[in-house]
Amino acid sequence: MQDILLVSGTRPEIIKIAPLYHALKAHTRANVQWLHTGQHGEMAQQILACFDIVPDIVLERRGSSLADFSIGCREQLEEVMLSRSWSLVVVQGDTESAFLGALAGFYHRVPVAHIEAGLRTYNPDRPFPEEGIRQMIGRVARFHFPPTPRAREALLKENIADKHITMSGNTVVDAQQWVMNNRGIRRRAEGRGHMLVTVHRRENWGNDVEEICHAIADIATRHPELEVLFPVHLNPVIQKPVRNILGHVANVKLTAPMDYLDMQQALADSWLVLTDSGGLQEEAPTFGVPLLVLRDETERPEAIEAGCARLVGTRRETIVEQVEALWSDADAYRAMQRAGNPFGDGKSCEYIVAALRKGLSYTPHNQAPDFA
Numbered sequence: 592m593q594d595i596l597l598v599s600g601t602r603p604e605i606i607k608i609a610p611l612y613h614a615l616k617a618h619t620r621a622n623v624q625w626l627h628t629g630q631h632g633e634m635a636q637q638i639l640a641c642f643d644i645v646p647d648i649v650l651e652r653r654g655s656s657l658a659d660f661s662i663g664c665r666e667q668l669e670e671v672m673l674s675r676s677w678s679l680v681v682v683q684g685d686t687e688s689a690f691l692g693a694l695a696g697f698y699h700r701v702p703v704a705h706i707e708a709g710l711r712t713y714n715p716d717r718p719f720p721e722e723g724i725r726q727m728i729g730r731v732a733r734f735h736f737p738p739t740p741r742a743r744e745a746l747l748k749e750n751i752a753d754k755h756i757t758m759s760g761n762t763v764v765d766a767q768q769w770v771m772n773n774r775g776i777r778r779r780a781e782g783r784g785h786m787l788v789t790v791h792r793r794e795n796w797g798n799d800v801e802e803i804c805h806a807i808a809d810i811a812t813r814h815p816e817l818e819v820l821f822p823v824h825l826n827p828v829i830q831k832p833v834r835n836i837l838g839h840v841a842n843v844k845l846t847a848p849m850d851y852l853d854m855q856q857a858l859a860d861s862w863l864v865l866t867d868s869g870g871l872q873e874e875a876p877t878f879g880v881p882l883l884v885l886r887d888e889t890e891r892p893e894a895i896e897a898g899c900a901r902l903v904g905t906r907r908e909t910i911v912e913q914v915e916a917l918w919s920d921a922d923a924y925r926a927m928q929r930a931g932n933p934f935g936d937g938k939s940c941e942y943i944v945a946a947l948r949k950g951l952s953y954t955p956h957n958q959a960p961d962f963a
């Protein structure tokens with residue numbers, strides 16, 4: 592029996608690996624083991640529960656600094672790697688957990704599969720440290736699953752052999768389909784719906800968060816009939832300015848971070864999304880909800896090119912102008928709504944399982960593949 596190790600650490604990783612876990616369990620005879628590194632704690636448990644996943648291995652988070660977390664995680668991963676003869680390690684994205692999972696596979700000569708491969712800004716400072724981590728995982732992975740043609744091109748330019756690359760779309764869309772099918776998520780709002788806002792990225796800490804909040808206050812004041820829903824990240828760097836600037840605006844509802852199902856429901860019920868989140872850029876088009884990206888650049892330009900999102904940056908006046916433009920121009924709004932989702936068709940896991948089945952059957956210690 593082939594033993595496959597799925598490594599997760601943060602909220603977005605769990606969301607994007609969850610549908611693959613279910614697909615591998617349903618369509619192969621492999622022994623699929625879910626490992627959680629503990630990088631995100633309580634928030635991770637919530638998301639795992641949404642997808643009916645109980646991790647097989649949970650590492651103990653040692654220390655609060657990234658260095659301490661890394662050292663502890665590396666040590667414990669070493670024990671896990673030695674505990675059996677793994678056939679494959681699967682990592683997703685660009686976190687420390689993904690990097691350590693990939694490194695563990697690499698050192699033990701176990702093939703590494705990288706989901707959401709090939710995202711690039713080629714600016715190691717933005718996003719930091721993700722851009723560097725993505726590139727490093729790309730160097731050690733055997734199977735690369737870029738979500739889009741652009742991501743595939745980036746990998747080819749980095750001299751990764753075509754035969755090791757399978758363009759799969761983003762599994763985030765599979766995750767959405769899973770909750771639509773299994774949890775009944777669908778649009779329930781009547782009329783326009785609310786404006787959903789999230790901000791958490793490091794690049795926006797400080798003055799940019801304040802500018803964004805002032806813009807939201809301006810919009811909410813001009814349109815008292817528009818409800819603004821803002822799940823506020825727990826980081827005090829975000830909490831403080833958001834509560835100071837928006838805490839008393841009547842039609843702005845500040846909430847705790849939402850669990851994944853509530854977030855998908857909130858997304859489905861939105862008129863417009865304002866965010867610096869990567870995941871939401873990929874998710875909003877599934878529900879046909881236009882999105883404004885509160886950043887100066889994005890490693891997901893596909894949404895901008897497809898027309899379902901606009902890059903607006905963090906200047907107060909520009910944000911207000913862009914929201915007003917969509918408020919008053921029904922045609923422009925509809926065009927964004929109808930652009931479709933450039934990140935995937937909900938079949939990414941099917942493509943990934945097929946590619947792994949083919950690829951793994953050639954590795955020497957897997958003479959009799961268990962992929963049925």
Ligand SMILES: CC(=O)N[C@@H]1[C@@H](OP(=O)(O)OP(=O)(O)OC[C@H]2O[C@@H](n3ccc(=O)[nH]c3=O)[C@H](O)[C@@H]2O)O[C@H](CO)[C@@H](O)[C@@H]1O
Pocket residue numbers: 601602603604606683684685686718721789791822847848849850851852854855867868869870871874
């Ligand atoms: C540079 C970059 O782009 N990096 C990305 C970034 O990920 P991100 O920006 O997508 O992260 P978030 O916005 O935190 O998560 C999004 C997911 O969470 C759900 N969500 C959100 C708020 C909430 O209240 N409840 C929820 O359920 C939401 O629907 C969505 O699915 O960092 C990760 C490393 O941490 C990286 O791997 C990832 O490339």
